[in-house]
Amino acid sequence: MVTQRLEGDIVTLTEDAAREVSSNGELWNDDLRPCTRAEHSWPAGRFASLWIGMCICIPTYSLASGMISLGMNWWEATLTILVGSAIVLVPILLVAHAGTRYGFPYPVFARLWFGTRGAHVPALARAVIAAGWFGINSWFGGLALDAILVRSLPAWGAVAGHLWIAFTIFWLLNVGVAMRGPQAIGRLAAVAAPTLAVAAIALFVWGVSAAHGVAAMLSAPSTLSGPGFWIVFFPSVIGVVSFWATLALNIPDYSRYARSQSAQLRGQLVMPFVMAGFSFIGIAVTSATVALYGKALWNPVDLLLHFPTPVVIAGGAIIILSSITLNVGANVMAPARAFENLWPRVITFSIGAVLTGLLSLLMQPWYVLSTFSAYVFTWLGSYGTLLGPFDGIAIADYWLVRAQRIDLFALYQPRGRYDYANGFNLRAIAALATGWILPLAGLFVPALHVFWIGGWFFGLAVALGAYAVFMRGDRSRLDAPAFAAITEEPAASKPAAALALGEATA
Secondary structure, X not given: OOOEEEEOOEEEEOHXXXXXXXXXXXXXXXXXXXXXXXXXXXXXXXXXXXXXXXXXXXXXXXXXXXXXXXXXXXXXXXXXXXXXXXXXXXXXHHHHHHHHHHOOOHHHHHHHHHOOOOOHHHHHHHHHHHHHHHHHXXXXXXXXXXXXXXXXXXXXXXXXXXXXXXHHHHHHXXXXXXXXXXXXXXXXXXXXXXXXXXXXXXXXXXXXXXXXXXXXXXXXXOOOOOHHHHHHHHHHHHHHHHHHHHHHXXXXXXXXXXXOHHHHHHHHOXXXXXXXXXXXXXXXXXXXXXXXXXXXXXXXXXXXXXXXXXXXXXXXXXXXXXXXXXXXXXXXXXXXXXXXXXXXXXXXXXXXXXXXXXXXXXXXXXXXXXXXXXXXXHHHHHHHXXXXXXXXXXXXXXXXXXXXXXXXXXXXXXXXXXXXXXXXOHHHHHHHHHHHHHHHHHHHOHHHHHHHHOHHHHHHHHHHHHHHHHOOOOOOOOOXXXXXXXXXXXXXXXXXXXXXXXXXXX
């Protein structure tokens, strides 16, 4: 039975296959189904805009600015951001290829390597990290809201627990907007990125003026030398890699809408340069704060409090706008879809958004942002270490084990080709455990600590190799003739699954 069509470099379900799996419903709902051919509509510019919107955000500013507090000078910090961003772009592009070719979201992609039930493991792992980022952005927004209220209403500062009240209000606002879905803030996102860019430029101009010139602004010297520099540089690069390691997993949630592989590739190549460019502003302004205030103010809200009340209100409003936009646009989709994937018939995107908000509180964002070392080394370093093996398994499965040949229809069948052992691919679980061995050993054995610090790299490489070896001879693999037997090329009628699903838009 022909179940899928290949048009150029895009694979879609045939109408009959879409009808069959959608009528079953156990592994299918409207958010988890593969895209129709018509929905593959995003050009390169859409991906470039997506990355610009995600990179120009408060966490990026804080990540870059904090490197000054660790002792780097401006060019060392900027180079660190550029190197880390370029490294993580490689797995992002490798995984994005699968989303574009087959049009599935991340939880469905995970079924391929972990099994129809085992997919909950990588999906929920990604969800926990996204919930943590949801909490971090909510805390930034709560700090900004509290700063506005303290300056606007002096009595507010005397209210017991005023910061926690502001955080709770902002958290509820985020959850409320998120429940309406990413489409609810389309216009807000279009306004947020350019607004924050303009604000960043204005802040840079202020830094130049306050420091009496660019040279003086960037004059803060590095306090690191010799081995001391590398001790800070390597974990900082890992921190930058970890910053986007989550997107290296769930990038199919976005790349599935690409018009072609060329479109998603060209559009995403801007990421390292946008990260480095926006980070330079944060780095330069923070360098100026060392000279102006005697210490590096890496949290933008702390810097904001040094300005007059009108600026605090305007700046706080911009931080709030950025936090809401980034939360709903980047930090809700993955966990909400992961929760949906647990019980597609019952859990909706709105319920998933509420669960994401509740989980974010358990991640204690107030602790993560208490110091820069907690932000980079504890938060970014730890989750990067844990996610590395998942990235390695995903890349190995798609590129090495299957050579890009997938039975799309079987990904929506409870007892199909990718069911493995009662829904769990035990080989993937073994590869995951193998990838974690060295990093976790480094956490407890001082002599092996380098494996924990560089856990993302070691975990990815080890799990990638282990999975490729473990999956040799696995019966779920498709050779070229088997792939051709279930694939029709070219399509002879309407875009795949259009009759069963209706013409949707991206």
